[in-house]
Amino acid sequence: MAPRVAEPAPPPPPRAERRRGYGSLQLRHVDAGSCNGCEVEIANALGPVYDASRYGISLVASPRHADGLLVTGVVTANMAGPLGRTLEAVPAPAIVIACGDCALNGGVVAAGFGVVGPVAAVVAPTAEIPGCPPHPDAIIAALRRYSGR
């Protein structure tokens, strides 16, 4: 018997959270005010070692080609408007995945200058990935719930 090369698919998200195109997940990444630590781990998750693409997960350049947003960092005053407008450009039903403690609750810079708040202060997250920064395994596990693979 050949060795198993991938973990079993995770349980699917609740029906209300499902979206068209189940089986793949295209996300537009928005850095709303990150230190870039989360971006390093997202790059690792999508890179050749963790290889999120084998689960149908990828980042796309245009929100019009995306199923939703992957948001990192606290939302700064300069990024609150662009974050909202980027979400408006994603075809419905769009999902919003807040990635990292800053995106979830402000993290270490919650009281910083020019900070509006966590992602939830601007747009409602569909899912949250805790960690500072989250491990690539945690990022992939959360996204696989939406790619379904």
Ligand code: SF4
């Ligand atoms: S959660 Fe940590 S790694 Fe991610 S943006 Fe905030 S401080 Fe940086």
